[in-house]
Amino acid sequence: MRHRLGSRRKKQPETFHDETSPRRRAGRRRLRRPTRARPDRTTVEEHCRTGESCLAASDKLVAQRVRGATSALAQSQDYFYWFGRINMASTVANVERGIIPRPLAGPIARGVAHSINRGVRPGGKRPSDVLETEKIIVDVAGPEATLIHTGRSRQDMHSTISMAQTRTELLDFTDGLNGLRNQLLTMAEQHAETFVPSYTNGVQAMPISRAITCWRTRIRSRATPSASAAWPRVDRSALGTAVLANSSWPLDRPRLADLLGFSALAVNGYDATQISQYDVGLEVAQVAGSVALRVGTMMQDVHVQYHQTSPWMLLAPGRTYTSSAMPQKANPGVIQNTRGLASDVVSSAQAVVMRAHNVTPGMIDYKYTWLSGGARTFVLGTQLVRDAADVMASIRVDPKRALEELESDWTTSMELAETLQREHAVPFRVGHHFASEVVTHARQHGLLPKTFPYADAVRIYAEAGAKYRWRTRSCRWTKPRSAARCRPRPWSARASAWAARSRPKCAACSARRARHWPTTASGCRLAGCGWRSRKRSSTRRSRSCWRADRHDSVTRLCDSGPMSQNDSALPVNPQKLRTGLSRVWHAAGYSLAGLRAGWDEPAFRQEAIASIVLLPAAFWLGRSWVEVSLLTGSVLLVMIVELLNTSVETAIDRIGPEWHQLSKRAKDMGSAAVLLSLVLCGGMWVAALATRLQP
Numbered sequence: 001m002r003h004r005l006g007s008r009r010k011k012q013p014e015t016f017h018d019e020t021s022p023r024r025r026a027g028r029r030r031l032r033r034p035t036r037a038r039p040d041r042t043t044v045e046e047h048c049r050t051g052e053s054c055l056a057a058s059d060k061l062v063a064q065r066v067r068g069a070t071s072a073l074a075q076s077q078d079y080f081y082w083f084g085r086i087n088m089a090s091t092v093a094n095v096e097r098g099i100i101p102r103p104l105a106g107p108i109a110r111g112v113a114h115s116i117n118r119g120v121r122p123g124g125k126r127p128s129d130v131l132e133t134e135k136i137i138v139d140v141a142g143p144e145a146t147l148i149h150t151g152r153s154r155q156d157m158h159s160t161i162s163m164a165q166t167r168t169e170l171l172d173f174t175d176g177l178n179g180l181r182n183q184l185l186t187m188a189e190q191h192a193e194t195f196v197p198s199y200t201n202g203v204q205a206m207p208i209s210r211a212i213t214c215w216r217t218r219i220r221s222r223a224t225p226s227a228s229a230a231w232p233r234v235d236r237s238a239l240g241t242a243v244l245a246n247s248s249w250p251l252d253r254p255r256l257a258d259l260l261g262f263s264a265l266a267v268n269g270y271d272a273t274q275i276s277q278y279d280v281g282l283e284v285a286q287v288a289g290s291v292a293l294r295v296g297t298m299m300q301d302v303h304v305q306y307h308q309t310s311p312w313m314l315l316a317p318g319r320t321y322t323s324s325a326m327p328q329k330a331n332p333g334v335i336q337n338t339r340g341l342a343s344d345v346v347s348s349a350q351a352v353v354m355r356a357h358n359v360t361p362g363m364i365d366y367k368y369t370w371l372s373g374g375a376r377t378f379v380l381g382t383q384l385v386r387d388a389a390d391v392m393a394s395i396r397v398d399p400k401r402a403l404e405e406l407e408s409d410w411t412t413s414m415e416l417a418e419t420l421q422r423e424h425a426v427p428f429r430v431g432h433h434f435a436s437e438v439v440t441h442a443r444q445h446g447l448l449p450k451t452f453p454y455a456d457a458v459r460i461y462a463e464a465g466a467k468y469r470w471r472t473r474s475c476r477w478t479k480p481r482s483a484a485r486c487r488p489r490p491w492s493a494r495a496s497a498w499a500a501r502s503r504p505k506c507a508a509c510s511a512r513r514a515r516h517w518p519t520t521a522s523g524c525r526l527a528g529c530g531w532r533s534r535k536r537s538s539t540r541r542s543r544s545c546w547r548a549d550r551h552d553s554v555t556r557l558c559d560s561g562p563m564s565q566n567d568s569a570l571p572v573n574p575q576k577l578r579t580g581l582s583r584v585w586h587a588a589g590y591s592l593a594g595l596r597a598g599w600d601e602p603a604f605r606q607e608a609i610a611s612i613v614l615l616p617a618a619f620w621l622g623r624s625w626v627e628v629s630l631l632t633g634s635v636l637l638v639m640i641v642e643l644l645n646t647s648v649e650t651a652i653d654r655i656g657p658e659w660h661q662l663s664k665r666a667k668d669m670g671s672a673a674v675l676l677s678l679v680l681c682g683g684m685w686v687a688a689l690a691t692r693l694q695p
Helices: 002-007 022-032 051-062 072-076 079-097 102-120 130-141 143-149 154-190 211-234 253-260 269-307 333-356 377-394 399-407 413-424 428-444 454-467 493-502 580-599 602-621 625-655 661-693
Strands: 313-315 395-397 544-547 556-559
Touching: 072 154, 079 102, 079 130, 079 143, 079 154, 079 253, 102 130, 102 143, 130 143, 154 211, 154 269, 154 377, 154 395, 211 269, 269 313, 269 333, 269 377, 333 377, 377 395, 413 428, 428 454, 580 602, 580 625, 602 625, 602 661, 625 661
Parallel strands: none
Antiparallel strands: 313 395, 544 556
């Protein structure tokens, strides 16, 4: 019929095909004229000339297409493939066990090979039911070939296939997750010193560095342990459990599992074929769902940059598509579709939960839901992590623009309060109020951190201290009368006269008080005071003194002129200035604090407990005061060396917990010193004991 219909078509005249006809030549000229002004080779029309090239261009702009399987290997390992693998394993194991007579091994093996080869051929029959596959084998090997079905059923075979396919898909998903991790690590190495904004409650908060490393930690550190924990329950063979109660045939199940590539067995038949089919599925599906939640959040963080007029993180040129009506737009389709795919993965994981909910055990509802034939959890999840890795490879970060974004707001004001607390013993609430008032004043007057006036900071700090009534025990200051002079609260006439005689006046800040650090020949030793005397000149040079007492609530500004940065005096430890009974009292307190700190060390505590026994024993064992002194001194020497070793270790730990060769050497030397003191102590006690026990 098709031939007859084709023969009735009217034949076109030969002149239409004649290349030399005038009409044809004119048509060719009309077709060629527009092609002389060729478009740019980078346009979509230039690339998209075939179906494959159009799909490739679309994948580049709006994300890759979702495949039917996690990989080509997973797509090839369908039910028919695993039927062939199970039949091969059953033939080998049952022949070795004696269930199948050896004379029948050859015909059965040829029948199994025939069924496999028939399905591999183009257009070959690949049944998805075990009985259909068995018929193909029986046609070649005869009914004796059904001996391979001994001790097994559809239940354990399908459970085995389900775990085998889950194993392959989980490995493909983990490979994609590792690819995303490696891409994030590459970005972290490139931008290790890049400071970027971060947000809490939708508002810019403290800046962070190595943000990409943080994202890698969130994704990998949570997903990998979950997948590793689920792997032992996935990599178990259910073949040979038959129907619920296992088979009475003495099958070699470990051999079957080994031939199929499993590392363990599902021992309980009811668990293998009924319970684990939704238990394991729920567990592995939630791994993909957890990753999808974090990838979706990461895509949203990137996508929010397109809401700004001057973003600091965008896709590379060529990874966006323009609007059909608004040429200024650059739509990040690949980010949008990746975020949408993350939602699909979360929905798929929830579908596994819903299919398993409120279902009688043994039903088909919850079985194989997460696989490619159902909700395709890992098919979507694997595509998601691959698309996310592709997006992160296309991200371009502008460190200068990120720093400009940070410097345009008061994002590090909390660090100001913490620095005052850490370095100047300012209570946190006082420092926090000071930082808060600075930010409020700056936003009211449109000031930035780089342009904030220093005098305003001094005023706000004084107001913050006065609000919380923060005073010190050593010096109580009143509010300064003027910015040119700082005056302490008046004392009694006797105290003022004693201060004038015992402490000379500072040339710059004119401080007179009993606890003022003394001046020297070179200048004032008050912390922060920059005055220094000039031996060759009797004239005083005006200075600017920022006096910040560690225990004071109000900072004092003595402003009498500019001060050079090189004129600042070196800080002096106030503990070194104590004399008399005050020094003895404080030194005793520090020593007791050191003993209490040493008691927290197990080694020192053991030695202290041993000394409680050894010190009284020294008076019994020693025959003279010299022997008693040596015995007690050796015990105390061990404790002294132990305290010194602990102090060295504490000082090294203060520097940093990271491993260093010099730190190790210092700690090893301290440990060796303790060992030598123990050897010395033990030698003395052994010698004294031997002398004592001699007749």
